[in-house]
Amino acid sequence: MRLVTHNMLQCHVRGCNVNNYPLQLSEVEIEIQETEFNSQFLRSMIRKLEWSALINSAREIGITTLPEVLPDDFDEDFLRNIHRVLLETHIQQGKMTCPNCNHVYLVRDGIPNMLLNESET
Amino acid sequence: MSRPEYQAPPELYYNDKEANKYTSNTRIQSIQAELTCRAIELLNLPENEPAFLLDIGCGSGLSGEILDEEGHFWVGIDIAPSMLQIALEREVEGDLFLQDAGHGLGFRPGTFDGAISISVLQWLCNADRKSHNPVTRLNRFFTTLYSSLRRGARAIFQFYPENDDQCELIMNVAMKCGFQGGLVVDYPNSKKAKKFFLCLFAGINGTESKPQMPKALGVGENEGDEPKTVNYSSERIQERNTKTKGNRKSIKDRDWILHKKGIARMRGKKGIPLDTKFTGRKRKSKF
Numbered sequence: 001m002r003l004v005t006h007n008m009l010q011c012h013v014r015g016c017n018v019n020n021y022p023l024q025l026s027e028v029e030i031e032i033q034e035t036e037f038n039s040q041f042l043r044s045m046i047r048k049l050e051w052s053a054l055i056n057s058a059r060e061i062g063i064t065t066l067p068e069v070l071p072d073d074f075d076e077d078f079l080r081n082i083h084r085v086l087l088e089t090h091i092q093q094g095k096m097t098c099p100n101c102n103h104v105y106l107v108r109d110g111i112p113n114m115l116l117n118e119s120e121t
Numbered sequence: 122m123s124r125p126e127y128q129a130p131p132e133l134y135y136n137d138k139e140a141n142k143y144t145s146n147t148r149i150q151s152i153q154a155e156l157t158c159r160a161i162e163l164l165n166l167p168e169n170e171p172a173f174l175l176d177i178g179c180g181s182g183l184s185g186e187i188l189d190e191e192g193h194f195w196v197g198i199d200i201a202p203s204m205l206q207i208a209l210e211r212e213v214e215g216d217l218f219l220q221d222a223g224h225g226l227g228f229r230p231g232t233f234d235g236a237i238s239i240s241v242l243q244w245l246c247n248a249d250r251k252s253h254n255p256v257t258r259l260n261r262f263f264t265t266l267y268s269s270l271r272r273g274a275r276a277i278f279q280f281y282p283e284n285d286d287q288c289e290l291i292m293n294v295a296m297k298c299g300f301q302g303g304l305v306v307d308y309p310n311s312k313k314a315k316k317f318f319l320c321l322f323a324g325i326n327g328t329e330s331k332p333q334m335p336k337a338l339g340v341g342e343n344e345g346d347e348p349k350t351v352n353y354s355s356e357r358i359q360e361r362n363t364k365t366k367g368n369r370k371s372i373k374d375r376d377w378i379l380h381k382k383g384i385a386r387m388r389g390k391k392g393i394p395l396d397t398k399f400t401g402r403k404r405k406s407k408f
């Protein structure tokens with residue numbers, strides 16, 4: 001799972017509606033998988049990001065190259081860096097924990113297991 | 122043969138054997154490709170813009186590969202681990218999630234520019250376990266889907282409804298969850314080519330007054346166009362490809378494929394096809 005998708009992810013346990021974002025990353029293995037640079041797509045996704053959540057999640061997996069505040073305009077260097085973080089950084093293994101209900105979603109082979117127990121639905 | 126959704130829940134029906142069979146069957150591949158292309162057309166996305174899309178019931182990534190070819194980015198969910206395993210092996214570009222759509226989706230409001238779903242919705246109407254209530258599950262699914270779509274986005278579901286009641290049930294629940302829209306039936310008079318597409322609109326964006334239902338294929342003045350074979354829409358897909366060619370840069374242009382193959386070879390993978398003059402060309406034979 002790419003980091004951009006993690007930034008879109010919140011807990012979906014029934015009734016867990018507040019403080020359920022972002023899912024906290026731990027025991028994570030990341031892998032860099034190169035992909036084509038597409039500035040048009042990056043620009044449209046940046047508008048959808050929760051920047052502070054992204055900075056936190058990136059920090060949880062050891063990435064400290066992002067600026068604290070989202071710049072007003074995006075130069076090539078910024079876009080190349082954000083491309084690497086959002087679209088080329090994959091969470092291959094690890095845990096994602098809901099900050100509210102503490103449900104743990106496991107990631108195996110890059111695939112998050114989002115299945116719930118019947119009591120959570 | 123009875124319909125697969127009568128035989129077992131999807132995560133059990135699509136075991137390793139069925140998942141492999143499904144993915145390597147060329148007839149299924151070409152039907153899946155046609156349905157996906159039609160669903161993308163019905164999404165009515167802005168031209169020449171890469172979109173962030175959700176594929177509900179992505180399976181082994183057959184639809185996802187077409188989204189890749191169209192230059193879109195996607196996330197796929199599926200409840201069958203065997204199918205997802207094959208998607209991994211086929212190195213699709215999208216992110217894969219093991220997920221039961223009936224438990225709802227966990228994406229933030231406005232995440233996706235559209236959603237597609239090919240041959241999946243009828244599964245969601247099953248009660249595979251005692252605790253399953255199809256209406257509750259549909260309700261949870263459509264509510265969370267509505268929220269995960271940006272306003273004005275569409276969700277297109279190709280499906281095989283069991284009967285009129287099932288159609289009505291699905292539409293009623295979807296409308297209650299905030300969607301507008303309805304059913305588009307392509308080639309309604311052809312037993313072979315008839316296809317159902319549920320077209321849902323997640324609100325409207327500023328300029329439109331009311332979303333227009335897309336026109337079905339093979340009705341009214343087009344009635345004579347009824348396809349003779351299942352490959353009915355291949356010319357339309359080709360036409361579409363030539364239309365969009367040159368405007369949008371495909372994510373998988375030749376240089377990129379060569380680059381990716383190079384990486385795979387360096388990692389010591391076997392069975393990477395040799396580069397030929399055909400590398401990176403549109404694969405016509407697929408349709």
Ligand SMILES: [Zn+2]
Pocket residue numbers: 011012013016020098099100101102103
């Ligand atoms: Zn939670």
